[in-house]
Amino acid sequence: MTVKTRFAPSPTGFLHVGGARTALFSWLYARHTGGQFVLRIEDTDRERSTKEAIDAILESMQWLDLNWDEGPYYQTQRFDRYREVINKLLAEGKAYKCYCSKERLEKMREEQMQHGLKPRYDGHCRNDHTEHAPDEPYVIRFRNPDEGVVAFDDMVKGHIEVSNSELDDLIIQRSDGTPTYNFCVVVDDYDMGITHVIRGDDHVNNTPRQINLYKALGAKIPVFCHLSMILGDDGTKLSKRHGAVSVMQYREDGYLPEALLNYLVRLGWSHQDQEIFSREEMISLFSLDAITKSASGFNTKKLDWLNAHYMKTLPAQKVAQELKWHLERKGISDFSKGPELTDIVKNYAERTHTLKEMAEKSLCYFNEIEEYDPAGVKKWIKEGSVEVLETALQTLESLSTFESSAIDEALNALAKKLDIGMGKVGQPLRIAITGQAMSPGIGDTMMLVGRERTLERIRKAIEHFKN
Ligand code: GLU
Numbered sequence: 001m002t003v004k005t006r007f008a009p010s011p012t013g014f015l016h017v018g019g020a021r022t023a024l025f026s027w028l029y030a031r032h033t034g035g036q037f038v039l040r041i042e043d044t045d046r047e048r049s050t051k052e053a054i055d056a057i058l059e060s061m062q063w064l065d066l067n068w069d070e071g072p073y074y075q076t077q078r079f080d081r082y083r084e085v086i087n088k089l090l091a092e093g094k095a096y097k098c099y100c101s102k103e104r105l106e107k108m109r110e111e112q113m114q115h116g117l118k119p120r121y122d123g124h125c126r127n128d129h130t131e132h133a134p135d136e137p138y139v140i141r142f143r144n145p146d147e148g149v150v151a152f153d154d155m156v157k158g159h160i161e162v163s164n165s166e167l168d169d170l171i172i173q174r175s176d177g178t179p180t181y182n183f184c185v186v187v188d189d190y191d192m193g194i195t196h197v198i199r200g201d202d203h204v205n206n207t208p209r210q211i212n213l214y215k216a217l218g219a220k221i222p223v224f225c226h227l228s229m230i231l232g233d234d235g236t237k238l239s240k241r242h243g244a245v246s247v248m249q250y251r252e253d254g255y256l257p258e259a260l261l262n263y264l265v266r267l268g269w270s271h272q273d274q275e276i277f278s279r280e281e282m283i284s285l286f287s288l289d290a291i292t293k294s295a296s297g298f299n300t301k302k303l304d305w306l307n308a309h310y311m312k313t314l315p316a317q318k319v320a321q322e323l324k325w326h327l328e329r330k331g332i333s334d335f336s337k338g339p340e341l342t343d344i345v346k347n348y349a350e351r352t353h354t355l356k357e358m359a360e361k362s363l364c365y366f367n368e369i370e371e372y373d374p375a376g377v378k379k380w381i382k383e384g385s386v387e388v389l390e391t392a393l394q395t396l397e398s399l400s401t402f403e404s405s406a407i408d409e410a411l412n413a414l415a416k417k418l419d420i421g422m423g424k425v426g427q428p429l430r431i432a433i434t435g436q437a438m439s440p441g442i443g444d445t446m447m448l449v450g451r452e453r454t455l456e457r458i459r460k461a462i463e464h465f466k467n
Pocket of ligand 1: 007008010042185199203
């Protein structure tokens with residue numbers, strides 16, 4: 001049997017970390033087993049589904065590089081198929097039209113509640129043979145079995161059993177003719193040949209009803225795997241209150257996809273006490289039986305730690321791609337004037353915590369300096385600093401090679417000659433060429449700025465600070 005999993009988000013909002021974790025586990029299981037991964041957009045709720053949400057889901061999946069083999073399928077494009085199945089169920093007597101009025105259903109509900117019963121449809125229209133006017137509204141209900149139990153062995157939750165007497169006749173088509181969620185999911189999973197349904201445990205209560213539908217369709221019942229929810233730092237259900245929850249917000253905040261994926265895989269899955277997993281390792285080690293039953297807690301510090309790890313250890317080329325995205329968002333479009341992005345990554349990976357911060361700190365290599373950091377100026381531009389800048393300029397102009405080590409050496413020698421600390425040479429220079437009092441080593445910084453621009457910026461700063 002070839003494994004086939006799917007991720008089936010409802011596009012009613014952005015892809016949040018809980019959804020991304022579900023997508024990751026489904027994707028990993030397919031990749032681990034050499035199976036197939038399907039993406040399906042469950043957009044039947046037309047009022048709450050939006051184009052922006054669909055785009056955000058696709059963009060997030062692409063950014064995380066959770067590639068799908070089939071789809072994206074859209075439920076709204078499958079209405080003919082749902083209708084066909086409904087007609088078949090009607091013809092076989094496995095579904096029926098229900099003409100019960102709202103008033104009748106409400107009255108029934110109230111009476112059941114008064115008697116301390118769980119409200120459920122009483123099957124009034126199951127054997128209704130009366131004539132109805134063609135325009136009389138009706139819904140279509142699934143004829144749920146009366147007897148017996150529905151049982152399944154969930155990969156995470158274990159054995160689950162529900163008596164059929166607890167389940168009522170589910171509406172599969174609304175009075176406006178549209179099919180309902182629990183029905184579409186089953187038809188889709190059946191048609192798409194899904195073997196393993198991996199999803200959030202908010203759907204565990206739907207599963208017995210869905211299993212009865214599978215049986216009515218004569219379909220093989222997939223393996224179910226319901227993932228426990230993710231809690232925030234404070235132990236309550238993860239929500240916007242806890243800060244960023246959407247995948248794209250993590251991108252905006254400067255996290256690498258590798259860090260987020262590594263972080264997500266550990267939310268509810270473990271392999272011994274290993275914390276760092278490359279994509280290849282996740283794929284080879286992932287298994288459904290190592291998924292934990294308990295809810296997992298979100299821990300921003302750990303995500304930060306992983307992000308720092310990947311910023312330092314991934315190939316600079318890879319990190320540079322993400323840096324480029326951030327710089328572009330900050331208005332940089334011409335990269336030809338600045339240094340190689342990989343050189344920025346090499347110099348800044350240890351000094352910054354996020355790509356966002358790295359981009360902010362490296363804007364000075366692409367933009368002209370409009371302003372010198374006032375706090376830095378106050379601290380480092382003192383009497384005599386202009387003279388130091390002038391002497392340093394001469395020293396730098398006379399260097400035969402503009403290599404980082406040669407620059408450092410020459411400036412150190414200059415500090416010695418002037419009998420002042422290196423800070424009094426390096427800091428005014430740093431402010432002159434980056435606008436800020438913090439940057440990599442002065443030689444490395446000058447190399448990133450480039451020889452001509454370094455000299456030009458020092459000259460400009462001399463003019464500026466003279467006044
Ligand atoms: N569309 C559902 C959701 O976004 C998922 C349904 C499923 O995975 O079966 O919660």
